Amino acid sequence: MNLDLDPDDEPRLRAALARAVDGYVPPPAPVDRVLAAGRARKARRRRAAVLAAAACVLAVAGLTVPLAGRGGDGPARPLPSPAVPTPEHVRPPAERPVTVSAGHGALDGTTWSVTVEYYPQLPPSAAADFLSGASAAAGTSLICRRMFIGHVQIDHQAGLWAGCTEVDGARDPRDGGDEGLWGLHDKGTSGTRLFVADPGPGIASGTVTLDDGTALTGQTVTAPGTTYRCWVVAIPDGRTIVSVDQYDARHHLVSRETEWR
Amino acid sequence: MHSSDRRAAADGPDPDTDADQDAEFSLFVAARWRALTHTAYLLTGDFHEAEDLVQSTLVKVFPHWRRVRPETAEQYVRRALVNTNRSRYRRRRVVHLLLPSLPDTPATRGPAAGDDRDALLRALADLPERQRAVVVLRYWDDLAAEEVAATLGCSVGTVKSQASRALAKLRAHPALADHPLPSGLGDPR
Numbered sequence: 001m002n003l004d005l006d007p008d009d010e011p012r013l014r015a016a017l018a019r020a021v022d023g024y025v026p027p028p029a030p031v032d033r034v035l036a037a038g039r040a041r042k043a044r045r046r047r048a049a050v051l052a053a054a055a056c057v058l059a060v061a062g063l064t065v066p067l068a069g070r071g072g073d074g075p076a077r078p079l080p081s082p083a084v085p086t087p088e089h090v091r092p093p094a095e096r097p098v099t100v101s102a103g104h105g106a107l108d109g110t111t112w113s114v115t116v117e118y119y120p121q122l123p124p125s126a127a128a129d130f131l132s133g134a135s136a137a138a139g140t141s142l143i144c145r146r147m148f149i150g151h152v153q154i155d156h157q158a159g160l161w162a163g164c165t166e167v168d169g170a171r172d173p174r175d176g177g178d179e180g181l182w183g184l185h186d187k188g189t190s191g192t193r194l195f196v197a198d199p200g201p202g203i204a205s206g207t208v209t210l211d212d213g214t215a216l217t218g219q220t221v222t223a224p225g226t227t228y229r230c231w232v233v234a235i236p237d238g239r240t241i242v243s244v245d246q247y248d249a250r251h252h253l254v255s256r257e258t259e260w261r
Numbered sequence: 262m263h264s265s266d267r268r269a270a271a272d273g274p275d276p277d278t279d280a281d282q283d284a285e286f287s288l289f290v291a292a293r294w295r296a297l298t299h300t301a302y303l304l305t306g307d308f309h310e311a312e313d314l315v316q317s318t319l320v321k322v323f324p325h326w327r328r329v330r331p332e333t334a335e336q337y338v339r340r341a342l343v344n345t346n347r348s349r350y351r352r353r354r355v356v357h358l359l360l361p362s363l364p365d366t367p368a369t370r371g372p373a374a375g376d377d378r379d380a381l382l383r384a385l386a387d388l389p390e391r392q393r394a395v396v397v398l399r400y401w402d403d404l405a406a407e408e409v410a411a412t413l414g415c416s417v418g419t420v421k422s423q424a425s426r427a428l429a430k431l432r433a434h435p436a437l438a439d440h441p442l443p444s445g446l447g448d449p450r
Contacts, residue, residue, distance in 0.1 A: 009428055010400060017401040020381045021299045024308055029294030031287050034316055038286070038323025166321075166344075 041168055100223050102145070102230040108192045110150035114232040117144040118170065118223040126161045143167045143228045147182050147194050154182045154194070170226040179244070181235070181260065193235040195244070195260070198228065204249040206231045208260075210239045286326050289334060290319055296402075297342060303397040304346050306386045314349065318342045339402070340412045343394050384434035392427035399424055 097117040104113035119126075119142040126142055144164035147154040155162035183193040195208050199220060207217045218231035235241065241260040248254050294315065301311035318341050322329070329337050385393050391413065398409045399420070406424075410417045431437060 013396070013400045013428070013431070014403070016381050017303060017397070020385075021302055021401075024299070024302055026295055026298040026302075026308070026312060029291045030316060031290050031294075034290055034319045034323070035283060035287060037316075037320040039283075041320055042324040 097144075098223050098225060100221050100230075102196070102221050103218055103232040103234075105234060107234045108237050110192065112147075112149045112192065112194060112234045114148075114194060114196055114230065115146045116221065116223045116228060116230045117146060117164075118142070118226050118228055119144070120170065122166070126164065141167050141169055141172075143172075143223075143226075145196055145198065145230060147196060147232075149184055149192055149194065152184060154184060167228075170228075172227075179257075179260075181241075190237075192237050194232055195235055195241070196230065196232045197244075197246070198230050199246060201227070201229075202248050203229070203231070203246045203254060204251075205247050206233070207245045207247070208233045208235065209242045209245070210235065211242055212239060214239070282326055286323060289338075293335070293338070297338065300339070300397055300402055301342060301346070303382075303385060303401055304343070304393060305349075306382045310349075314342065314346055318345045321345065336408065336412060339398070340414075343398070343412060346394070347390055380436040381431075383436040384431050387434060387436075388427055388430055392423050392430070395420055395423040396427045396431075 097119050099115055099117045102114040102116055104111070106112070122140040122142050142161070142164050144161070146163060153162070179195070179197040181193050181195055183191050185191040195206075195218075197203075197206050197218075199206065203220055205217055205219050207215050209215050216233035216235070218233045220229050220231045222229045242258065244257045244260055245253055246255045297315045297318075298308075298311050301314045302308055305311050305314060318338065322338055322341050385396065388396065394413060395409060398404045398412055399406065404412065406417050406420045409420045413420070
């Protein structure tokens, strides 16, 4: 087959796409199911907004009380100099990420690290990568698992927000249960690789057994104030995976997978 | 309800406004479900995933529906669909690479496997995610390059270059060479 770029290509491709969907008849629209799930999601967002507002009120109250307590007859003390603003200081608290290190080390002569970042509000610069800007105003959250090998962020070609997933607040039950192999080459199938799991509740650790018998164990960490978890191990170049086991806090085996390589 | 009314409504629960919003959203879902599912099918290559993708997209969109203007609702939902698919694609791509036995092509309820339609789906599946989205939006949803650019959040030039590269890859794809499409892209000239 040898097709040249010509004006005929477009109608031909359109016809081919029409043929591809021909015969696929979707089931009736699950309007009720979508509405029910949408309402539940909306209710969760409203609850989260109320909690965030309450936290702000408490924070302001906590600042006000000590300031009020300064009143008295003593000589006026000079106010402290304002701190030099930095981007983190300038950003409202809700836009600052909550971070936790899931693991780091050195392997194959290079360093690696994985950090979990939770953004309570979708950062404005990420809005274009996810829902439209309207969602940023509505407070959509973001969970990111930042993976580095040799100071190079995996998937950096996909932009600043590669490795991030939109979530609904700090306790979105949809996040969890995924695993992946990541690397800088061949989409995680060769070279030094990171096995990164965002396990569901109850998983305290994971062990990856390699073809040479080595057992690598990662402990589950949780981003503070959230239910977003992560455990990670680094796979040396040239090694393949025999099994991936996950354990609960009592070291009881919860799951075993043998399809990873 | 007009969009400005929706935006003017208070953010707090308002039974009347919520009921209007629900009714409007339900109408949209009922009217656009089939078209969205077809788009999702071409994006994912699997009808189960297509239906899941459209459902999860609509659930995500629902809380924002009050802010969506009627004239841009279609584009808004399509953009959410593409972005949700992008997240899904990123999370699963390694699993699919390492598990070739997983069905990446439609199962029995979709078009019959092994025919030229299946070949095109396999060729589409091998395109990078963004190129596939460009092909589906441009040539299936029939959007102008400017609309595709707005949907994907990129420039018109990027859309054109991605479309050109995607067409070149589709032409060279072995699945299409094995399954010439009598009235499609694989048609010998």
